[in-house]
Amino acid sequence: MTGPGGPGLRRRLSLFQVTLYGLGTTVGAGIYLLIGEVVKVAGMAAPSAFLVASILAAFTAFSFGELVSRFPESAGEAAYVEAGWGSRTLATLVGLGVALAGSISAAAMAVGFAGYLSEFVTWPEPVVVTCFVGLMMGIAAWGIGESVSIAGLFTLIEVGGLAVVIWVARESLAALPAHWGELVPLFRPHAWRGVGAASLLTFYAYLGFEDMVNVAEEVKGARRTLPLAIAITLSVTTALYGLLAAVAVLIAPPAELAASRAPLAFLYERATGTPATGIAVVGTLAVVNGALIQMIMASRVVYGLAARGHLPGVLARVSDRRGTPVVATSAVGALVLVLALWLPLAPLAEGTSIVTLLVFVAVNLSLLRIKRRPEAGAPPFSVPRWVPLAGACSAAALLSIRFAETFRG
Numbered sequence: 507m508t509g510p511g512g513p514g515l516r517r518r519l520s521l522f523q524v525t526l527y528g529l530g531t532t533v534g535a536g537i538y539l540l541i542g543e544v545v546k547v548a549g550m551a552a553p554s555a556f557l558v559a560s561i562l563a564a565f566t567a568f569s570f571g572e573l574v575s576r577f578p579e580s581a582g583e584a585a586y587v588e589a590g591w592g593s594r595t596l597a598t599l600v601g602l603g604v605a606l607a608g609s610i611s612a613a614a615m616a617v618g619f620a621g622y623l624s625e626f627v628t629w630p631e632p633v634v635v636t637c638f639v640g641l642m643m644g645i646a647a648w649g650i651g652e653s654v655s656i657a658g659l660f661t662l663i664e665v666g667g668l669a670v671v672i673w674v675a676r677e678s679l680a681a682l683p684a685h686w687g688e689l690v691p692l693f694r695p696h697a698w699r700g701v702g703a704a705s706l707l708t709f710y711a712y713l714g715f716e717d718m719v720n721v722a723e724e725v726k727g728a729r730r731t732l733p734l735a736i737a738i739t740l741s742v743t744t745a746l747y748g749l750l751a752a753v754a755v756l757i758a759p760p761a762e763l764a765a766s767r768a769p770l771a772f773l774y775e776r777a778t779g780t781p782a783t784g785i786a787v788v789g790t791l792a793v794v795n796g797a798l799i800q801m802i803m804a805s806r807v808v809y810g811l812a813a814r815g816h817l818p819g820v821l822a823r824v825s826d827r828r829g830t831p832v833v834a835t836s837a838v839g840a841l842v843l844v845l846a847l848w849l850p851l852a853p854l855a856e857g858t859s860i861v862t863l864l865v866f867v868a869v870n871l872s873l874l875r876i877k878r879r880p881e882a883g884a885p886p887f888s889v890p891r892w893v894p895l896a897g898a899c900s901a902a903a904l905l906s907i908r909f910a911e912t913f914r915g
Contacts, residue, residue: 512812515580515723515806518651518831521731522719526658527799528739533664533712534796535744538770538789540711541754546702546764550688551697553751555704560744561713566866567740568889569873571733574719575885576876578728581810582719583865588814590872598816600865604716608804609838612642613845614855615797622790631689635846638797643839646801647825647832648914650724653802660795665746671770672749674777678756689752706907710859712743716866717803720810733887801838808834810894834844859906863905863913870898 519527541552547557573586584601588594620634682689691697715736722728725735754763758776764774770789771782804893809831812821825832847853873894 513764513811516650517724517726517728518829519648519654519721519725521735523651523658523762524653524725524731525735525738526661527654527721528714528718528735529742530657530661530714530795531663531666531717531799532712532739532743533661534792537668537711537747537750538768538785538792540707541750542764542769542772544704544707544751544767545755545760545769547707548700549697549760550685550755551701552704552755552760553689553692553748553765554698555701556708556711556744556747556751558701558705560740560747561706562709562710562755563715563885563898564740565872565893565900567712567715567736568733569870569897570715570719571826571887572885572889573869573873573876574722574732575729575887577601578722578725578732579810579814580720580723580806581808581814581816582722583716583869584807584811584814584816586869586872587719590875591868594816596868597814598811601811601870603861604720605807605811605838606841607861608717608800608807609841610851610854610858612639612800612804612842613849614851615793615800616642616842616846617851619790619793619797622793632847636843637802639839639843639846642794642798642801643835646695646805646839647823647828647830647835649828649830650721650802652719653798653830657795657798657802660791660798663735663788664792664795665742666772667785667792668750671706671773671785672746672753673778675753675757675773678753678777681756682752685756687783689755695831708747711747712740713862714739716862717799718807720803723806723810729886738769739828797842801835801842804842805831805835805839808838823856843860846862860905860908863901863908866901868899869903870894874898 518683522866544555545552574582577585579585581601583604584597588597589599616635616638619638620631625635645656648907716751718732722732757773761771763772771785772784774782808817808821811817812819812834821834822831823833823836824830874891877891
């Protein structure tokens with residue numbers, strides 16, 4: 507076991523592996539339920555809602571791409587904020603906020619998994635949650651190559667589930683020309699109100715790039731590899747979501763789809779006339795994968811903060827055998843278990859969306875400040891100044907809406 511001054515993390519992840527990691531945290535279990543909510547709000551214009559959300563997410567995603575190209579470090583957001591604002595306190599708060607958000611997300615997935623398993627076994631929920639968190643913690647500490655390979659396998663299954671639904675419903679795309687004006691309501695201003703409201707829901711379905719940057723110290727050629735992986739992840743996700751939304755509204759009336767508690771299973775059964783048991787299983791695997799990826803991400807943030815001197819040095823220890831931050835991983839696992847067993851997750855989860863948007867505003871503004879410095883230079887991946895400005899403005903707008911919804915609720 508090495509300390510902060512010893513060997514660091516091992517660079518084992520290729521472009522393919524880190525892209526699967528990104529897809530795993532982006533194409534999560536949420537999309538298996540989200541499509542119904544989006545159709546409920548946007549109706550036939552649901553594909554436009556996903557497109558608008560992808561554009562809003564792209565501004566911040568490309569800002570992260572340049573920043574990781576400049577600073578390929580764990581606890582990326584903290585490193586970016588410290589470089590942009592020169593404040594260790596602000597950087598620590600940002601890093602802790604990111605780690606806490608990931609831990610809350612993993613805890614929520616652990617509880618969700620226990621709820622699903624209760625349909626098949628009668629084990630007490632605390633026992634299931636404890637075993638689940640322990641297993642995810644063990645996989646995360648096993649080795650970055652091994653844990654990301656397992657996550658990558660689950661990701662391929664998740665993406666495959668979406669692709670299967672799109673494929674079995676492909677004949678509905680023949681009606682696309684006749685309904686194009688409904689799917690993309692360019693000349694119907696009233697329809698864009700629903701698109702705008704639905705875009706708030708779909709924006710969160712594109713998040714994941716902020717998790718990818720936190721494994722930067724374990725990626726080969728991270729300065730060039732990670733910006734490309736972020737772009738590929740966003741492109742694949744946009745294509746999948748757009749096609750899924752299109753076949754969804756073309757194969758079934760929006761009202762019926764919105765009323766379904768399992769919309770993807772409903773679409774599969776509508777298209778094939780057979781039970782969608784496999785789709786339900788894929789949705790469960792997505793929960794497992796999401797929890798694993800969030801625990802990997804949070805542990806790397808804690809490790810990065812400790813390595814930079816923001817947290818006790820013991821958290822920066824790396825296993826000589828595994829090359830993973832086992833102390834940080836154990837700390838995150840313990841926090842996830844406490845959150846899952848003893849704290850109400852609904853209000854905590856609501857707060858994480860606010861924290862995430864606050865981090866996005868701070869990170870985008872950090873890039874603007876960095877780019878204004880003559881000594882900053884040009885990294886391997888660079889974006890125009892208007893990109894982080896647009897990212898900060900869009901995140902601030904979403905943040906104000908989220909605050910309004912929270913206080914109204």
